[in-house]
Amino acid sequence: MSKKYIVHIDLDSFFVSVERKFNPSLMGKPVIIGGAEGRGVVASCSYEARQFGIHSAMPTQQALKLCPHAIVLRGSHGRYSEASREVTEIIHDSVPLYQKTSVDEFYIDLTGMDRYYDPYILATELRQRIIRQTGLPISFGMASCKTVAKMATNQAKPNGQLWIKHGDEKSFMAPLNISKIPMLGEKTCEKLYQYGIEKIRDLQKVDIRFLETVFGKAGHYIWEKANGIDDSEIVPHSERKSISTEHTFGNNTTDRRTLETILVSMTEELAFKLRSENKLASCLAIKLRYANFETHTLQEKIAFTSAEHILIPGIKNLLKRAWNQHRPIRLIGVKLSQLCSGSYQINLFEDNEEQIKLYKAMDTINFKYGNKTVCRAAGMEIGQRNFNPFLSK
Template identity: 35%
Template sequence: MIPDAPGRIRRIVHIDMDAFFASVEQRDNPDLRGKPVAVGGSSLRGVVAAASYEARPYGVRSAMPSVRAKRLCPELIFVKGRFEVYRAVSNQIREIFARFTPLIEPLSLDEAYLDLTDYLEGRTATAIAQEIRALIRLETGLTASAGVSYNKFLAKLASDQRKPDGLYVIPPEAGPGFVLTLPIARFHGIGPATAARMERHGIRTGADLHRQSLEFLTTRFGKAGRYYWNIARGIDDREVRPNRERKSIGAETTFFTDIHDLAAAAGALEPLAEKVWRHAGPREVSGRTVTLKAKYTDFQIVTRAHSQPAPVMSQAELLAQATALLPQVLPDPRGVRLLGITLSSLCPLPQGPQPEQLDLFG
């Protein structure tokens, strides 16, 4: 445990909306309630942007090709994404957060960290998290899950424990032991590729990671090795930073099945562009450089970038620029196992009318 100062333990809450996009659609259209719903991905080459909880038992997940999702769940209902609505609801939820603390770090439209340490006013962080969840339900008609702990890493893990519509607390004395029981794939900050590398070294659980020395981890995983060593012990001293300055905003995904053709790759870029754009939205920033990242099946990574004098003005423009870079990485006989989009050379997003966005989910 790393307190900010001797004897000082932080109170961090992670709020995560439950199936946010799909839940908004079910809220606004009663005919969708209780049914398996996918936002986006209705075209043959489309990709699911979000899935309702009713669709998940069938194996439907975000970033899944729509053809596969429909095959897994023949009753799946595809709904066009309404990202302007999701942004408006997200702003409504953040206004609720601001009633309790100014220290809010949005991660996306549907999740954020809150530091309540200096804003408890005689209450517990758990009680405040419960009140926030109740207000979200009352004012938006949606449910949220919350995790409460003494650092960001554990708070985020906790918010996943009782989804949907749940709350879970990891107190300081339980943090290190809680980490030991989890599969590595559950750890925030360890993606599928890193988890696979760790498994090749016999690291499958938090306990396995805890047994590794700092030297072993830094030798094999570079600078990230110290982060892995810390979280295996329930240690995370990162602050909640509401105004953190970022040099870039990116998103990437690793595929279960390697991609070999441009059409499939273009479809896979749609949810990535959406994710990058919704991360940029709360910060009211854009960028002048779009970078496409591709990792081939032999793990070689290539990047291709396009820069322009003016910032990207819409999600559709971001997607178009990334898609235009695809012919520089595909086709390739090796196939692609990962794609990513990064927006850099960040600058404030110009105010005023913006170009109408294309129909990405038709």
């Protein structure tokens, strides 16, 4: 069986780096990208700002107390989406298999390429090509699996690269804090700290049966991660994936309120489905079918999001642009497309602290008791109808 060569690519301080392309005077300064200074939160910050203890999702007011001279920028949705697409196109044209896990993060599988090329040289050349063509700093890590590759990238930052050779995984990880293991949550780390387990080397020495006693089935997962064992595959990236739904009226309608009520409910449920699958959409579309079966669609590119308070106004605006109000509608549909993996990251630009907490609380309740348990009042009017959002290619 051939050795696996997995590359993890991460665009350093992506949003800050994009802003610096357009305004070089920001170079070397503490920069915060995010919401308004009032109740907004930090979406991203420069390494200079991080030195003051500032981090993503921190209230902007708190960040400015830590670093009063930081430069706060509102953020430019269009610039970030376009830069992400530009990097994606370069990777798409350069490698046979890749996975886009967020707007600024990718996994690439170069397994088997070593028969013809040196995988590390290939990855190095790709990194240089992205830097040259986009002007954005970028780091990568290469290893035998996704977990170690991601950890290597984090060690290589800022603007560096690191190859963990086969057989060196455990020794590379050993001196690092257990919090450096991807997907190991804060509560899990706190529990391990209570047992005196702080470094990954400590975790590597622990009997797997002890971890299973403390954490149940997750104990085996934690042990494998600590020992650099990760069999997860690269899921091929596709920009064509979409999520959509349609509603056919029993009687054709020209009532705007009815149409908007349906649209709110559909968009809300699609947005919830996006968040439950950890996805973001960067294109929204509306479909109208008139009484004579004539069908019209209209779409619009947007910044990556899964927040309905951004999506709903966009969908309502598309209805206003697409609908000839003198013609009765038989069917209406909503489609969110050009999906990529990601959670609340991009939404931090628009959301204040209360909105982020609200979404998380709503999702927690809806995950537990079923969606539509908590929803907007407009959506409750048709909460009983048969609604089946689905993923399609």
